[in-house]
Amino acid sequence: xSADNQQERLDANWIVGFVDGEGCFHVGINQMPKMQVGFxxxxxxxxxxxxxxxKVLFQIKHYFGFGTVTKNHGxxxxxxxxxxxxxxxxxQFFRQNxxxxxxxxxxxxxxxxxxxxxxxxxxxxxxxxxxxxxxxTMNRQSRKHLESSETSRxxxxxxxxxxxxxxEKMQ
Amino acid sequence: xSADNQQERLDANWIVGFVDGEGCFHVGINQMPKMQVGFxxxxxxxxxxxxxxxKVLFQIKHYFGFGTVTKNHGxxxxxxxxxxxxxxxxxQFFRQNxxxxxxxxxxxxxxxxxxxxxxxxxxxxxxxxxxxxxxxTMNRQSRKHLESSETSRxxxxxxxxxxxxxxEKMQ
Numbered sequence: 001x002s003a004d005n006q007q008e009r010l011d012a013n014w015i016v017g018f019v020d021g022e023g024c025f026h027v028g029i030n031q032m033p034k035m036q037v038g039f040x041x042x043x044x045x046x047x048x049x050x051x052x053x054x055k056v057l058f059q060i061k062h063y064f065g066f067g068t069v070t071k072n073h074g075x076x077x078x079x080x081x082x083x084x085x086x087x088x089x090x091x092q093f094f095r096q097n098x099x100x101x102x103x104x105x106x107x108x109x110x111x112x113x114x115x116x117x118x119x120x121x122x123x124x125x126x127x128x129x130x131x132x133x134x135x136x137t138m139n140r141q142s143r144k145h146l147e148s149s150e151t152s153r154x155x156x157x158x159x160x161x162x163x164x165x166x167x168e169k170m171q
Numbered sequence: 172x173s174a175d176n177q178q179e180r181l182d183a184n185w186i187v188g189f190v191d192g193e194g195c196f197h198v199g200i201n202q203m204p205k206m207q208v209g210f211x212x213x214x215x216x217x218x219x220x221x222x223x224x225x226k227v228l229f230q231i232k233h234y235f236g237f238g239t240v241t242k243n244h245g246x247x248x249x250x251x252x253x254x255x256x257x258x259x260x261x262x263q264f265f266r267q268n269x270x271x272x273x274x275x276x277x278x279x280x281x282x283x284x285x286x287x288x289x290x291x292x293x294x295x296x297x298x299x300x301x302x303x304x305x306x307x308t309m310n311r312q313s314r315k316h317l318e319s320s321e322t323s324r325x326x327x328x329x330x331x332x333x334x335x336x337x338x339e340k341m342q
Contacts, residue, residue: 013188017185017187018271052273102223110172118228
């Protein structure tokens with residue numbers, strides 16, 4: 001990755017369009033028995049790409065001036081932002097440059113959770129409950145997506161079972 | 172879809188970012204024994220979205236002033252442009268507003284095919300051969316993708332076979 005390539009500066013509107021397509025706002029809530037409230041809240045912003053387009057992830061990183069480019073899964077890479085300080089800047093960016101797709105709804109809930117965390121609500125029992133409920137609304141879409149993948153896996157199992165049966169008949 | 176919603180005018184850079192994520196340049200070549208050259212060349216530009224974001228496809232259509240929004244597959248919709256006259260305008264748009272990802276390479280080949288079609292090369296035997304070779308280069312990436320899906324299906328078959336075996340052992 002040459003410095004020149006990184007310095008082809010992106011346009012804010014291009015980033016919004018690209019994130020409307022490929023971006024993801026996610027809030028993980030992990031059980032942490034050692035913590036007083038029992039849970040840890042982990043918000044993050046991600047943009048995932050095939051590794052052949054890693055360059056564009058570095059350009060996004062260069063545009064924001066923070067975040068990391070790291071392995072996502074298989075041959076995919078991700079630009080990822082964690083940490084309240086930088087996520088506040090991400091929220092500010094998408095307030096100034098709103099998303100065009102239904103991802104905007106997820107962003108609004110994400111921004112609300114970041115606001116609660118700025119006020120240390122994630123360190124209080126009632127705050128955690130509030131954040132869990134918000135996060136559940138936010139991730140409903142992706143959960144539906146997971147469910148439909150699961151359904152299609154089930155369908156595929158039936159299909160493969162029948163393929164195996166006909167293979168056996170052939171033998 | 173209200174007229175107001177359609178009239179929220181998009182920005183060219185947003186469209187480029189969104190197409191870098193979700194767009195597709197495709198050239199279909201179909202056997203047509205009735206035609207003198209034996210083949211029909213069908214170039215098209217597509218942007219696919221879940222039906223929940225149909226609105227944004229209509230906004231893209233409104234921006235360009237041509238194309239159609241139609242069903243893609245399952246719960247997905249697509250904005251689609253066919254026909255040489257409008258595809259020339261699409262090529263002009265992406266010449267003025269280049270893509271940032273490796274999709275730009277596909278676009279360059281697509282533009283070359285459109286150029287050849289402007290010169291009626293798709294109506295000559297040698298022209299068709301040239302277009303077929305170009306289209307094969309263009310779609311190589313998607314074919315690789317298909318191959319890797321096929322590999323992962325094979326992996327899944329092995330996984331499911333072993334799941335079925337252990338299910339049987341449990342019974």
